[in-house]
Amino acid sequence: MTETLPGDAAAPDFERRAAACRDSLTGVPGGARSEDAWLFARLVAAREVRGERALLGLSAQAFAGLAQRHFVADAMALLPSSPHQPPMQQAVPIADETHAAFVASMCEWLIGLASRDVDAADAQCLAAILAHACLRPDHLWRDLGLAGRDDVTHMLTRFFPEVVARNREGLRWKKLLARELARATGGVPGPAPGCPGCEDFGFCFPLGN
Template sequence: MTETLPGHAAAPDFERRAAACRDRLTGVPGGARSGDAWLFARLVAAREVRGELALLGLSAHALTALAQRHFTADAVVPLMHLAHQAPVVEATHAAFVASMREFLIGLAAPDVDAADAQCLATILAYACLRPDHLWRDLGLSGRDDVTQMLTRFFPEVVARNREGLRWKKLLARELARATGGVPGPAPGCPGCEDFAFCFPQGHE
């Protein structure tokens, strides 16, 4: 048991709070009406409990529409009232986000909801700006979660990862190849603990 020192508040248990938020969004404790609803509830809950919904990159309209598609009616109204704007990013990073989003949308599986694919492409593009492994940036449990998510929505991305690269590195590389750029790290990669492992010379 971890003791709290006098005068110090206990650190927030974000994992427990995110699980409770996820269950509230889906209305199904420990589950959801569909696999897609479960995924988006996890992604939204991970940011909501930290007051970081803006980091998803979704507009208020897109977030509300996503909630209406997948979450309970009781969960939609609170999200509508959480007015926010997408985070302000540098011009070069904004161009990266826009390009990554369009790149992923172009690779979306034909059997997924187009609006869901657009939302997930946005969420992934913004996550590439943050300095950690992609699964942590998304609030998921591990690399396998990202693999399953990409397999469902963007299977061509998974098919291209023949070398077993970290997903953020793979996404940045494939975007560069698709746009005629020079492969290199995503904007958030330099802050990651494994940057030297993925880019031993500082670049691809």
């Protein structure tokens, strides 16, 4: 028998809610009309159930276009509301100028590397989502609400294969993205803005190296 710890019953089950939200967006329980629809439904659902849509970094226009391309009609309006969540938001300006510049540069760089096999608007949306995720203090796959590193690898291979080709050392993806952006813009390679808060920061950026 599994012991129930104090407060467990009241704790939001974000994983379950995200799965339900994902299925509502795609209209196909456990699936989607396309691989890209499945990916974006997962990315959106992970933030939606936490009241963190703004963290995706998408403008209202970009989000509406994404929803029109991949989600069922009126999916966002039909999502069940939760008393635990604050009102949903669209992207808000980044207060830190350095972080804002990083996001803008990362978006531009990624879009320049986008595969010709993907929808250009989808690539722009994913570039924004990835760039904003680099501001948060965890492994990239967790910041995106995915299941693990392999999910990120698969996503990058589909949309930005050149990024994957550059990771010959098997670096963590957030570190690799920051390094390659610095090299592309003439900067000094270093951590992404969110890296210092990650539990593995010392592993990726050991002192003296």
